[in-house]
Amino acid sequence: MDEVTITEAKYVVGSEGTNTCIIVKFNGQQVVVPVNAPGNRHWDEIQRQVAAGDLTIADAD
Amino acid sequence: MSKAAELAALIGSQTALSNRNLIINGAMQVAQRGTSATVGPNGTGEGYTTLDRWDNQLNGSVVSTFSQSTEAPSGFAHSAKIEITTADTSLSAAEFWFFRTKLEGQNVQLLGKGTSGAKPLTLSFWVKSNKTGTYTAELKDNDNDRSASLAYTVNSSNTWEHKTLTYSADTTGAFDNDNAASLLIQFWLVSGSQYNSGTFSDGTFEAEVNANRVHSSQVNLGDTVGNEWYITGVQLEVGEQATPFEHRSFGDELLRCQRYFAKASGEDDNSRCLGHGSYKDSSTFRVIVRVPVVMRADPSVVEKSPGSQAYRGNHSGGNENNDGSTAATLDNTGQPVLTLNVGGFSGLSSTDNGLIKVEGSGNWLALDAEL
Numbered sequence: 001m002d003e004v005t006i007t008e009a010k011y012v013v014g015s016e017g018t019n020t021c022i023i024v025k026f027n028g029q030q031v032v033v034p035v036n037a038p039g040n041r042h043w044d045e046i047q048r049q050v051a052a053g054d055l056t057i058a059d060a061d
Numbered sequence: 062m063s064k065a066a067e068l069a070a071l072i073g074s075q076t077a078l079s080n081r082n083l084i085i086n087g088a089m090q091v092a093q094r095g096t097s098a099t100v101g102p103n104g105t106g107e108g109y110t111t112l113d114r115w116d117n118q119l120n121g122s123v124v125s126t127f128s129q130s131t132e133a134p135s136g137f138a139h140s141a142k143i144e145i146t147t148a149d150t151s152l153s154a155a156e157f158w159f160f161r162t163k164l165e166g167q168n169v170q171l172l173g174k175g176t177s178g179a180k181p182l183t184l185s186f187w188v189k190s191n192k193t194g195t196y197t198a199e200l201k202d203n204d205n206d207r208s209a210s211l212a213y214t215v216n217s218s219n220t221w222e223h224k225t226l227t228y229s230a231d232t233t234g235a236f237d238n239d240n241a242a243s244l245l246i247q248f249w250l251v252s253g254s255q256y257n258s259g260t261f262s263d264g265t266f267e268a269e270v271n272a273n274r275v276h277s278s279q280v281n282l283g284d285t286v287g288n289e290w291y292i293t294g295v296q297l298e299v300g301e302q303a304t305p306f307e308h309r310s311f312g313d314e315l316l317r318c319q320r321y322f323a324k325a326s327g328e329d330d331n332s333r334c335l336g337h338g339s340y341k342d343s344s345t346f347r348v349i350v351r352v353p354v355v356m357r358a359d360p361s362v363v364e365k366s367p368g369s370q371a372y373r374g375n376h377s378g379g380n381e382n383n384d385g386s387t388a389a390t391l392d393n394t395g396q397p398v399l400t401l402n403v404g405g406f407s408g409l410s411s412t413d414n415g416l417i418k419v420e421g422s423g424n425w426l427a428l429d430a431e432l
Contacts, residue, residue, distance in 0.1 A: 002118065003104065014392040014402065015341065021362075021391035027108060030367035031429070034394040039240055039358030041431060 004045050010058040011035075022046065022057055082307040083164055084246070085317045086114045087186075087295035089129060089139040093315075093324055093427070097128040101158075102147065109431055112141055113318035114162050121156030122149045123251055123283030133293050134187045134221040136306075140293035143250065143282070150284045158251035158283065159199070160292070163432040165357065166204065166236045166243035171299060174202070175235030184246065185225045185303035187294040190215045191287075194280040197252070198226055201245040202266065205234030209266040210249075212276040223294075225303040231266035240357050242432040246297060249275050250282040250290060320357050321431045325350045326419040335389075335426060338374060338403065338417035345404040346374060348389075348417045352397050352428060359394040360428035362401065370424050372403045376415030381406060389426055399428070 007025045012032075014020030022033045026042055033042040049055035091113040098110035100117045101124035109116045112129050124147035133140045143160065173179045184198060192215065199210040211226040236243040249256075252275040259272025267273065282288050294306045309317075327333040338346030352360070364370045371385035387405030403417055419426055 012390045012402075014390075015347065015400075020393070023388055023390065027104070030364065030388065032362035032388055032390050034359045034361065034391050037359035037394065039430075040361060041358075042361045042429075043359075 004049075006046060006049055006055050009046065009055060011060040013060045019060060079307070081296070081298045081304060083169065083244075083297045084162060084295050086112060086162075086314055087293075088137055088306070088308065088314070089115075089141045089293050090311055090314050091318045092129040093318065093322055097126060099146070100125050100127045100143075109322065113322055114431075115141060115160065116162075117143075117158065117160055118247075119158040119251070121152065121158070121251065121253070121283070123147060123156070123158060125283070130291060132189070132291055134189075134223075136308075137187070137293050140187070140189075140291040143290045145283050145286055145288040148284055148286045148288075149251075150281075152251065152253045152281060152283075154253040154255040156251060156253040157249070157256055159247040159249045161245055161247040162295075163203070163242040164244040164246070165432065166239050166241055169236050169244045170238055172236070174231050175205075175233060177232055179230035179232045180299050181230045181301050182228045183225060183298055183301055183303045184211075184228070185223065185294070185296045185306070186292055187221050187223050188213070188215060189219060189221045189289075189291040190282070191218050191289055192280055192282050192285075193218050195276050195278040197249040197275045197279050199245075199247040199249065199274055200228055200266075201247060201269070202231070202234055202236070203242050203245055204237045206269045207231065207234050207266045208262065208269045208274055209264055210262050210274055210276070211264045212261070212278070221291075227264065227301050229265045233266070246295070248292065249279060252279045252281075316354055319353045320355070322427060322429050323353050323356065323360075324425050324427045325352070326426045333419040333425065335372070335401075335403075335417045335419055337414070338376065339414040340409055340411050341402060343409050344406050345402050346376070346406065346409070346414075346417055347392055348401045348403050350399045350401055350428075352399065355396050356428060356430035357432070358430045359396065360399075360430040362389055362391055363427045363429045364388065365424045365426075366421060369421075370426075371420040372405070373418045373420045374406060374413075374415060375418065376409075376413045378408075378410060378413040382420055385420075401426075
């Protein structure tokens with residue numbers, strides 16, 4: 001239950017030159033997720049999967 | 062006691078006369094994402110797809126169409142409808158399907174859960190199905206892994222029936238006082254033996270044991286193509302009495318839903334303004350977007366047609382569409398004003414600024430802070 005498949009995670013750099021969001025496929029749907037956004041379910045799940053070693057986020061272009 | 066005194070005593074014994082219903086979109090009025098979606102098999106289409114604040118969780122081969130329906134009992138205009146399109150007559154132990162909504166912890170503190178002053182809860186709703194028999198409605202304490210379930214019966218085929226279920230007060234396990242999901246209301250439609258083979262909790266919260274969550278006589282809604290299950294008028298309130306459904310205006314309900322999901326662009330096909338864009342670089346506008354209400358958490362950005370959703374700039378250098386393949390990304394997330402970067406344009410100059418619109422029939426950009 002609440003099992004989420006995350007693929008194609010990649011950082012995006014914003015105007016200040018830092019990572020501002022992650023483009024990701026969340027159960028197959030493209031979502032743009034803010035970084036450092038605890039409480040955002042996408043961000044929380046990304047953090048969980050990264051910590052578990054199940055997901056790697058690619059650097060921004 | 063005089064009638065007036067009786068009335069005063071009755072009122073005094075109840076909770077607030079307004080804002081009684083803890084459920085948002087219980088009348089199934091708001092469906093910002095769309096009005097119909099395919100759900101299943103094996104988790105495909107899980108999550109929020111049509112009606113705001115309501116999602117499906119599933120495992121197994123059953124497939125359905127999940128929609129906002131205009132079938133409704135008197136006094137309501139809409140319901141949620143699940144219609145089976147691929148059946149499974151022989152469920153494996155781990156198969157399940159439930160329809161649910163989630164409540165924030167800070168919005169259920171009034172229950173006093175986990176204290177000596179904990180209060181019972183009453184769930185009421187209208188339901189209709191061609192599949193008669195026993196169903197299960199579960200309250201799940203997501204903070205403490207506790208749950209309480211009660212059974213209800215659909216007695217007559219294709220007939221709206223009003224159900225009332227009262228769950229015992231729980232003096233164990235306080236809800237976190239935060240913006241995370243604490244209380245989940247889950248209507249089971251399909252259950253393998255993994256969830257219905259134990260001792261049914263029967264309305265008393267207990268440490269969650271999967272086998273105790275669903276009644277042993279739970280029907281399998283997914284056993285026949287064409288089976289339908291409708292629900293509306295869902296109300297969860299403090300106490301042991303179900304009061305009449307607390308109707309809210311569409312605008313009120315929409316605002317409540319927008320705390321969790323809000324379209325940032327207009328919906329009119331000819332002019333779906335996203336916001337004012339200023340030059341960021343030769344291919345990108347930085348667009349200011351104001352959220353309609355402060356959202357539950359910093360939101361994600363979701364497009365209706367990612368990968369093929371064009372944006373149009375009506376700017377000082379002319380009018381042009383971008384390439385449609387470039388996602389709008391977040392530049393700054395501080396609410397209530399966000400900034401998005403909308404790229405895929407060409408040859409922008411530093412003086413270019415203007416109106417940025419979402420192009421393409423039915424397309425939109427939305428902010429998602431759902432639980």
